[in-house]
Structure formats: C-alpha cells, structure tokens
Amino acid sequence: MRQSFFPVLTVVAVIVALWYAACVPMNGQWARDQAQRAGVELSFGELVADTLSQQRPRLPAPHQVAVELWNSTIVEEATGRRGLWNTGSLSNRSLIYHGWITLSATLLGFAIGTGLGIVLAIGIVHNRAMDQSVMPWAIASQTIPILAIAPMIIVVMNAIGITGLIPKAIISAYLSFFPVVVGMVKGLRAPDGMQLDLLKTYNATRAETFAKLRWPSSMPYLFASLKVGIAAAIVGAIVAELPTGAVAGLGARLLSGSYYGQTIQIWSALFAAAILAASLVALIGLAQRITLGRMGMDR
Known part of the structure; x- marks a missing residue:
C-alpha cells in the first residue's frame, strides 16, 4: 500500500x-x-x-471543478431530498440524479453485452463454423464509429416505439460485448493440450470438459475483459444520450453545458463519469479477488 x-x-x-x-x-x-x-x-x-x-x-481550474462537483452532488442532493419531502421530486441538477440515469442504462447494457459475449465465445470455441464466420464479423463491428451508429439505433428504435432506457442500453451492449468475446475466447482456449488429453483419457464429455477445465481457466480473462467492458458501456450510455437531446443523464449535462458555454459544468460531468467508471471497475476487481481467491488462483 x-x-x-x-x-x-x-x-x-x-x-x-x-x-x-x-x-x-x-x-x-x-x-x-x-x-x-x-x-x-x-x-x-x-x-x-x-x-x-x-x-x-x-x-477550468482544478478547484473550480472540485467545487462544482461538491455543489452538484452533496449540496444539490440535500436540496433534492428537501424537495422530495416538500414537492415529491428530486433535484434534476444533482449529478447523483444524472449519474443514476446513466448508470441504469450502463448496467443493463453491460449485462446484455456480457451475456451475449459469453454465449458467442462459447459458440466460437466449440464450433468451427462460428469461429470462421462470427469472429470476423465481431471484429468488423467495432470498426464502425459509435458516433455514427448511435443516432441510427436511436432513430430505428424510436420508429418501432421503443424509447427511454432500452436504446441506450443497446448502444452500451454494442460497445461492451466485444471485449468479453475476445477475452472469453482466449480464456476458453487457455488450457493446453496435455490438460485436454487428460480429460479425454477420463472419457469426459464436452460439457464436463467445459465445466471442469475451460470455464475455470477462463475466469482471469473474463474479469479482465469485464473491466474493459464496463468502462466501454459507460461511454456507450453517455454517447447514446447525446443525439436524443436527453434531459437527464451525464450526457445531458454535457449537452446543456456545451449549449450555454458552462465549461465548469462540462468538466464536472466528465469527472463524475470517470469516478463512476472507476468505482465500477473497482467493484469488478473486488469480485475478481474474491472469486479467484476461492478458486485457489493467483489474484
């Protein structure tokens, strides 16, 4: 320490x-x-x-950003609680309020992206056709700039009547699934030939090989990819709020700050997003230490 x-x-x-x-x-x-x-x-x-x-x-100077962060979190949150007591509504100027809106889309998109990434990785490792077809498409999908595809997703989802949290979560999932796919493919292929041959001598099935060897071996790679994925999911949620003209979320704070030339507000929202991302990465790191520790692996 x-x-x-x-x-x-x-x-x-x-x-x-x-x-x-x-x-x-x-x-x-x-x-x-x-x-x-x-x-x-x-x-x-x-x-x-x-x-x-x-x-x-x-x-803005560092102390100006720090003061704005304090006023937009502690002070505004206290004001919001008094407003909740008196009027039934929280302060929409609080960064905690806006951070929660962005966090909701981030967590949903991260869950979708992680689940999709793990499923695709399992299919790629166990099916040669998926390895030859899906993996190149997964790589190619990340060459499309998110600023270009985000408005398209928002427009299409709005056209079919889906608004609010779901479109932002889909964009977060789009950015977060790729690190999980790559990490899990590497992790599931981590066991060497001698380990796989040993299980074959025990007449282990594919499912048993997966459960007893491939899945445990992939855990360090999974947590490493989750740390990258959660940070990418936050970026996706913020980017998704920009083309919609959202009135809530850290992206909305960035938009309103740019409209009115409030650079201190912009920087405070950026720092709030960085603090949020660091906190989520730290939580995943804690889960990694606990999980790998119980599995007897190096942490």
Missing part, C-alpha cells in the same frame, strides 16, 4: 500542477481583453488570480 500510494500521489500532484499552469495561458487572453477594455493593466499576480476564477473559462 505504501509502495503504491506515494508514486500515485506524486503523479496526481504533477498533473494538478500542470493543470494549474495551463490555466494561465488558456484563460489569460480573455482577462487581458477585459482589462484592456477597462483601461487598466494587470500585473502577473492579478492575471493569474483572474485566470483561476473566471465564471466561464476555457480551461
């Missing part, structure tokens, strides 16, 4: 320092223009102070 904490803390400190340093040239021109219009000349200290406290900066 000590060996990993200080290097990480050092890297974070360097990033924050560089971030603060970048705010001065990025936001300095606006400060100079305002001072020139007012007929005053800014000293370097005044220039730095102004670039770190603008309401709509090109690059």
Whole structure:
C-alpha cells in the first residue's frame, strides 16, 4: 500500500500542477481583453488570480471543478431530498440524479453485452463454423464509429416505439460485448493440450470438459475483459444520450453545458463519469479477488 500510494500521489500532484499552469495561458487572453477594455493593466499576480476564477473559462481550474462537483452532488442532493419531502421530486441538477440515469442504462447494457459475449465465445470455441464466420464479423463491428451508429439505433428504435432506457442500453451492449468475446475466447482456449488429453483419457464429455477445465481457466480473462467492458458501456450510455437531446443523464449535462458555454459544468460531468467508471471497475476487481481467491488462483 505504501509502495503504491506515494508514486500515485506524486503523479496526481504533477498533473494538478500542470493543470494549474495551463490555466494561465488558456484563460489569460480573455482577462487581458477585459482589462484592456477597462483601461487598466494587470500585473502577473492579478492575471493569474483572474485566470483561476473566471465564471466561464476555457480551461477550468482544478478547484473550480472540485467545487462544482461538491455543489452538484452533496449540496444539490440535500436540496433534492428537501424537495422530495416538500414537492415529491428530486433535484434534476444533482449529478447523483444524472449519474443514476446513466448508470441504469450502463448496467443493463453491460449485462446484455456480457451475456451475449459469453454465449458467442462459447459458440466460437466449440464450433468451427462460428469461429470462421462470427469472429470476423465481431471484429468488423467495432470498426464502425459509435458516433455514427448511435443516432441510427436511436432513430430505428424510436420508429418501432421503443424509447427511454432500452436504446441506450443497446448502444452500451454494442460497445461492451466485444471485449468479453475476445477475452472469453482466449480464456476458453487457455488450457493446453496435455490438460485436454487428460480429460479425454477420463472419457469426459464436452460439457464436463467445459465445466471442469475451460470455464475455470477462463475466469482471469473474463474479469479482465469485464473491466474493459464496463468502462466501454459507460461511454456507450453517455454517447447514446447525446443525439436524443436527453434531459437527464451525464450526457445531458454535457449537452446543456456545451449549449450555454458552462465549461465548469462540462468538466464536472466528465469527472463524475470517470469516478463512476472507476468505482465500477473497482467493484469488478473486488469480485475478481474474491472469486479467484476461492478458486485457489493467483489474484
């Protein structure tokens, strides 16, 4: 813990320092223009102070993003709870509210993508025809930019009367199934020839070989692919909210921030998405440690 904490803390400190340093040239021109219009000349200290406290900066300072995160979560959530008590509705300005909307689509899409990926991987490993046909198509599907296909999926789903959570979940599943397919195919093929031959000498069936050898051997690969898949699912859910003009979700916060030039709001929504993704990856990592530990594997 000590060996990993200080290097990480050092890297974070360097990033924050560089971030603060970048705010001065990025936001300095606006400060100079305002001072020139007012007929005053800014000293370097005044220039730095102004670039770190603008309401709509090109690059928000770290403390501005932190304050916005605090106000959009703790403060707004407390306001929302009072509103729930008084009016029966939560605050739609809370990042917790918007994060939950995005998380719902993410989890549903991740479940669909994971299930589809595992089924396809099993078929690819056990059927040569699927290996030759499905796997190339799975690879080719990821060459299509998600920004191009997301509006098409939304329009088609809306045309058949399916709106809300399902279209966003489908886009999340589209991004998350591929890492699971690739990881599980690699994992199910991980046992070497001697292990497979040993089970053949015991007259094991395909199902028994799968249950006793291939499936346990694939667990490390499965959890590694799940970590990639859950992060991709969040990206898919946020991207799916952009072409719909959604009024709720982290994608909606990004849209509203871009419409009104609220760069601090945009950055706070981005950090909220990153925190959400990191939390989900950490939960999968915890499940990995518990599962592999009980199976007697290296964690």
